[in-house]
Amino acid sequence: MVADRPPRAAVILPWSRADQQVTSRAAEARLTEAMSLAASIGLVVVHSAILPLRQPRPATLLGPGQIELVGRAIAGQDVVVIIVDTELSPVQQRNLEQKWGCKVIDRTGLILDIFGERAATREGALQVELAHLEYQRSRLVRSWTHLERQRGGFGFLGGPGETQIEADRRLIGERIVRLKRDLEQVRRTRGLHRAARKRVPFPLVALVGYTNAGKSTLFNAMTGAAVEARDQLFATLDPTMRALRLPSGRRVILSDTVGFISDLPTELVAAFRATLEEVAGADAILHVRDAAHPDTLAQRADVLAVLAGMAADGMLEADWPSRTIEVHNKADLMGGATMVPLRDGGIAVSAMTGEGLDRLQAAIDARIAAGMEEVEYALPPADGARLAWLYQHGEVILREDAERAIRLRVRLLPADRARFDSLA
DSSP: OOOOOEEEEEEEEEEHHHHHHOOOOOOOHHHHHHHHHTTTTOEEEEEEEEEEEEOOOOOBBOOHHHHHHHHHHHTTTTTEEEESSOOOOOHHHHHHHHHHEEEEEEEHHHHHHHHHHHHHHHHHHHHHHHHHHHHHHHHOOOTOGGGGGGGHHHHOOOOOSSSSSHHHHHHHHHHEEEEEEHHHHHHHHHHHHHHHHTTTTTOOOEEBBBTTHHHHHHHHHOOOOOOOOOOSSOOOOOEEEEEEEEEOOOOOEEEEEEOOTTTHHHHHHHTHHHHHHHHOOEEEEEEEEETTTHHHHHHHHHHHHHHHHHHHHHSSSSTTTGGGGEEEOOGGGGSSSSSSSSOOOOOOOOTTOOOTTTHHHHHHHHHHHHHHHEEEEETTTTOOOHHHHHHHHHHEEEEEOOOSSSSEEEEEEEHHHHHHHOOO
């Protein structure tokens, strides 16, 4: 391999009739996504192909003719890794490596490596390492001939390699126990942070959506922040929060979260539970969609499936659809907001040009207000502390000053009403 040249890769998509029946995503779009995933960690894709899969082979997944076809295509290309965009068993992975003479990883392995490269905070790093180890443990089977070669440890392009299967399994198991203990502490800390925010308190608005839908760009446009926003899959892996003042004057906390993707590895769903808890506590959820993407409907279905799964697992309240606003981003690529087909109260915006952001903020205002209760209070004129509390945490819609009492009609979030009543 030429020095200083980016590592070269091939991307293979096995595509069966069953794939077409369970997903509306076209094979070409799925292949393009896999190539983008590979490019996002610096791989140069020199060969890609969609391989029809009539009958999966237990030993190799692909048929011998297809394996030979790929082998000829990568011959002389200095390919260091072949990405098979599906789930491979450890036996299939080993056999394909032997056939092709280079490293082979499946979709799960690729996504895990991307997360491993991007996670910036201690929490993110812990979550990713846990997911890696859970995945690696499933690869440690007696069919491996890894006593005679080095296999990557944390990431497919390097690592210390294993020396003995049983020792590997024991060490990985011990490390997983420690990581889970550390993550529990992180979750407790995040719980304390959430409790502190509730004491402030401001409503929480969470951005969710398919990876590369423009969530971070929208986050920056709305808050004036400088969160990294690149035209790249999984550019954001760690949650970021900023305060935002809405047209009504109400302040909210806007949270940017990791993007979802189709066939998200189960290891990551579990490992990133603490990150996804920010969505669970949100008063409003902004589902950001790439309106210009040819696969936008399939991406929408993927995100909704993840949220529905969170609700089924008790991680998200069952009423999450009523708190969700669909944001059709990248309207500038479609000729403007008026050219974006909308449904179910969706709002078309362009995070790049700012078009539609005023309507979006007004919609957030309305959604927050819809979850508030109207309450009437009569306070002594001398009770300035509680009067100021209501103005700070609620929306005063009527005030009548009298000699003996100040009568107020206030909109409050249920939690704020309970907090104010406890001050009495």
